[in-house]
Amino acid sequence: MNNVKEVEIRKLTTSNFVKPYEMHYTQNGVRKRWDLLRIHHSVAVLIYNISRKVVVLVKQFRPAVYLAGIPEDDFKTEIDTKKYSPEAGITLELCAGIVDKLKSLEEIAKEEVFEECGYNVPVSSLQRIIQYRSGIGITGDQQTLFYCEVTDEMQVNPGGGNIEEGELIDVVELSIPEVKKLLSEPSVLSPGGFLFALSWFLQHKGPF
Template identity: 45%
Template sequence: MLKSLAALGLRYSSNAKLPHGQQLSNVTKICFSPLPEVSKWLVPVQVQYIENGKTKMCDIFKVHDSVSIVLYNISRQKLIFVRQFRPAVYYGLIINNFRELPKEDIDLIQYPYELGMTLESCAGMVDKDKSLAEIAREEVFEECGYDVSVDRIEEVMNYRSGVGSSGAKQAMYYCEVTDADKVNSGGGVEDELIEVVELSLDEAKKMVQQGAINNSPPSCLMGLLWFFANKAPANA
């Protein structure tokens, strides 16, 4: 089971041949520890409420809102994705194999880090005072290397993710790019190690076929369904 999931993590990797400047993720140590009392990224809160006279509670955490962009290269009819190591996905996949939080480093032979590699739409958190479309434009540039103006970024829909735990808002956008818009290899900024992956429409369609197993977030798959329903060429 775990082996086949690791294969899923490796799927769509472009292997050795990455565009100049892009680095392939190689994780060599993983360990888990309880969340510190103060986290820059997650703020845990308990909500207490009375519903139909019954007192209830819900433990939640606040995270940043975010944007995601369905990116379509019309020069080559390819959908553009990003592939990266996601610690949360890795943790979610392996933690049920342990009775309690392991104190030692995780055995990466038994639990390869590739389990936590995901294929996602280009996305980013809303952590600056800019319009959502401008943040989307920046993510397309930083993660995927396409330089487009904000007016080419089309708003698709807004929705809430993690409704049981965070309820954070995500705004989805759509953008068509051409090879002429590609100005660098992408790959993210600062510590990010993001691989740009291009899929043909046939390959991308397999991700949303009945029975598909993905490491991708629902927002990416929903973006694909939206694309095939609204934007894909008639012959796709």
């Protein structure tokens, strides 16, 4: 997964995924402008394997996370991957996916659990935890968080993501002590909703 090289940054031309807009509006009589993005809504699934008492997560290289650690002056030429290790872009996340189909959120979540982690779960086993916003400043997309318990018998393939879509995902299992340790780290390469999901899990599915 870490074998990332020949990294170049270009100004965005057109995109099916990232649609930058300006909003112009009047608030309390003052004309304002705000720059923002239109992106897809998403689902995320906290998976707990009850056979071995491990939380099932995914690791992948995330270009946006990698880029956030590189000064803009160094975008102009090919990125020096010796100076800026691609390891800095590898995140630990919940199994997740965008909502770009006319299916229920539960059905989309079920497909992501299958594609990314290889577990075949019934739609009815997906428990909604909460809906929140992935972002509020630039993106305002909604993420729906699910909880799902699985067993070893439900894993029918090793997962790894949709190869046709270029996904390259490592499935990672964390024990309860490892989850607790992660939540006490000073810095993580994970989003805020991931930290909330793990906290929710420890509080609601224990005692551990």
